[in-house]
Amino acid sequence: MIPRLGALTQDTLWCFSQVKGTIEIGATEADIISTVEFNHTGELLATGDKGGRVVIFQREQESKNQVHRRGEYNVYSTFQSHEPEFDYLKSLEIEEKINKIRWLPQQNAAYFLLSTNDKTVKLWKVSERDKRPEGYNLKDEEGRLRDPATITTLRVPVLRPMDLMVEATPRRVFANAHTYHINSISVNSDYETYMSADDLRINLWNFEITNQSFNIVDIKPANMEELTEVITAAEFHPHHCNTFVYSSSKGTIRLCDMRASALCDRHTKFFEEPEDPSNRSFFSEIISSISDVKFSHSGRYIMTRDYLTVKVWDLNMENRPIETYQVHDYLRSKLCSLYENDCIFDKFECVWNGSDSVIMTGSYNNFFRMFDRNTKRDVTLEASRENSKPRAILKPRKVCVGGKRRKDEISVDSLDFSKKILHTAWHPSENIIAVAATNNLYIFQDKVN
Amino acid sequence: MSAEVPEGASAEEQKEMEDKVTSPEKAEEAKLKARYPHLGQKPGGSDFLRKRLQKGQKYFDSGDYNMAKAKMKNKQLPTAAPDKTEVTGDHIPTPQDLPQRKPSLVTSKLAG
Numbered sequence: 001m002i003p004r005l006g007a008l009t010q011d012t013l014w015c016f017s018q019v020k021g022t023i024e025i026g027a028t029e030a031d032i033i034s035t036v037e038f039n040h041t042g043e044l045l046a047t048g049d050k051g052g053r054v055v056i057f058q059r060e061q062e063s064k065n066q067v068h069r070r071g072e073y074n075v076y077s078t079f080q081s082h083e084p085e086f087d088y089l090k091s092l093e094i095e096e097k098i099n100k101i102r103w104l105p106q107q108n109a110a111y112f113l114l115s116t117n118d119k120t121v122k123l124w125k126v127s128e129r130d131k132r133p134e135g136y137n138l139k140d141e142e143g144r145l146r147d148p149a150t151i152t153t154l155r156v157p158v159l160r161p162m163d164l165m166v167e168a169t170p171r172r173v174f175a176n177a178h179t180y181h182i183n184s185i186s187v188n189s190d191y192e193t194y195m196s197a198d199d200l201r202i203n204l205w206n207f208e209i210t211n212q213s214f215n216i217v218d219i220k221p222a223n224m225e226e227l228t229e230v231i232t233a234a235e236f237h238p239h240h241c242n243t244f245v246y247s248s249s250k251g252t253i254r255l256c257d258m259r260a261s262a263l264c265d266r267h268t269k270f271f272e273e274p275e276d277p278s279n280r281s282f283f284s285e286i287i288s289s290i291s292d293v294k295f296s297h298s299g300r301y302i303m304t305r306d307y308l309t310v311k312v313w314d315l316n317m318e319n320r321p322i323e324t325y326q327v328h329d330y331l332r333s334k335l336c337s338l339y340e341n342d343c344i345f346d347k348f349e350c351v352w353n354g355s356d357s358v359i360m361t362g363s364y365n366n367f368f369r370m371f372d373r374n375t376k377r378d379v380t381l382e383a384s385r386e387n388s389k390p391r392a393i394l395k396p397r398k399v400c401v402g403g404k405r406r407k408d409e410i411s412v413d414s415l416d417f418s419k420k421i422l423h424t425a426w427h428p429s430e431n432i433i434a435v436a437a438t439n440n441l442y443i444f445q446d447k448v449n
Numbered sequence: 450m451s452a453e454v455p456e457g458a459s460a461e462e463q464k465e466m467e468d469k470v471t472s473p474e475k476a477e478e479a480k481l482k483a484r485y486p487h488l489g490q491k492p493g494g495s496d497f498l499r500k501r502l503q504k505g506q507k508y509f510d511s512g513d514y515n516m517a518k519a520k521m522k523n524k525q526l527p528t529a530a531p532d533k534t535e536v537t538g539d540h541i542p543t544p545q546d547l548p549q550r551k552p553s554l555v556t557s558k559l560a561g
Contacts, residue, residue, distance in 0.1 A: 078560040333473035
């Protein structure tokens with residue numbers, strides 16, 4: 001089947017495909033999904049949760065008989081990536097929650113991914129075993145040792161097929177390099193290095209070396225009383241292995257070039273949108289804090305997410321974004337209560353589709369939003385069990401902002417702020433999306449004609 | 450004399466009144482300041498950031514514990530109320546008070 005890239009000139013119709021997880025009320029906190037990521041081919045989909053577990057789904061081969069059904073994702077492997085720890089020196093507990101998963105490009109039969117909690121990054125190898133050796137001389141079929149005196153002939157062990165077994169093994173553990181909490185990891189396009197970023201520092205690692213890393217950004221002030229901003233996200237350029245960006249809690253993005261100096265404290269480019277000082281309020285800085293930054297696949301643009309908007313920036317223009325999309329501007333009149341219940345600090349992520357023509361991000365009430373950069377149209381969809389009939393088309397949702405509420409609309413006051421969609425992922429080349437709604441993972445696909 | 454708009458209101462006051470009408474954000478700010486008058490002068494500044502950097506609960510501090518033990522000698526250390534879930538503040542926790550942190554032994558329900 002020819003992969004379909006991005007949105008076409010007509011609006012894409014999205015359909016329910018699958019949902020993973022249970023419906024129970026009051027699900028345990030460990031089940032809350034904390035990260036979702038497709039691998040580079042889209043064949044695998046990984047999730048991490050608050051309980052430190054990783055679940056990998058694999059897309060099944062499309063059957064020739066069922067041309068109208070696109071391949072579904074089934075469980076491929078699951079393992080405990082991180083466990084809760086206790087830092088005795090600082091009297092601090094270290095959460096096992098998986099903050100980010102990033103896949104390495106596939107170079108042999110095995111799959112590799114990086115997963116990280118607040119303090120430690122791990123490289124996991126996921127490999128298949130479908131043959132096992134049989135016919136040992138010194139061991140019998142159950143593995144018990146045979147008495148050599150009883151052996152009269154020798155045979156050569158042979159590999160026989162067995163039921164497929166998928167094993168996950170930790171190959172590297174990159175620990176003790178971060179004083180503060182890791183918020184991002186990013187694999188470099190050289191496939192040899194990667195970076196990990198915490199609130200104040202960014203470190204560069206070589207995949208082969210676990211006991212050393214280079215510090216490439218350090219924004220910790222000599223006097224912590226002077227601290228004004230923290231690093232919120234960081235990512236390597238998709239093609240230029242010397243370039244990376246990091247975003248801050250003040251709504252700015254810095255682009256750095258590692259060829260310029262070993263310590264990239266001085267940025268090469270500084271992206272900031274000028275603010276109208278008369279519009280400034282107590283909330284201004286908090287809602288301008290960038291929760292996610294992502295390069296486009298082309299490497300020409302970066303997208304940032306702050307509390308109320310998604311912005312697209314052209315790397316060649318630092319003084320303002322080229323596009324700004326309102327995610328849920330109606331929340332502006334709710335900022336006081338959102339501050340009181342801490343929702344104003346929620347960190348939403350954002351993603352590009354494969355062709356960089358559509359961007360997607362989550363909101364509350366299990367709503368998520370898509371913006372078509374070409375047609376300038378947007379849509380609000382909902383991840384809910386009510387719309388979970390196979391291939392059911394998702395109906396666009398609308399929030400009513402006061403005045404008369406139409407039948408299908410929902411008013412701002414009825415939104416459920418505990419149902420937040422923070423993590424979503426878009427297949428690298430097809431219109432398949434994965435949406436994490438608390439403890440459930442929804443997979444949607446565009447309508448197949 | 451009209452009581453609604455004081456005559457001769459300064460341009461600044463007029464703008465403030467306009468802001469409250471036109472800017473929902475400023476209205477929300479006023480609401481917040483009304484509820485928490487002592488809210489930091491530097492919003493989103495050091496206090497808020499430092500709190501963010503210190504995420505992670507404080508539990509057993511062996512220094513405090515041993516100092517307190519030394520001071521009190523043979524006396525009993527004050528124990529936590531049985532319903533307390535968070536062990537912080539003036540109370541000095543003992544190893545028995547700490548909730549056990551166990552790793553997830555259960556497989557994720559996504560894989561079910």
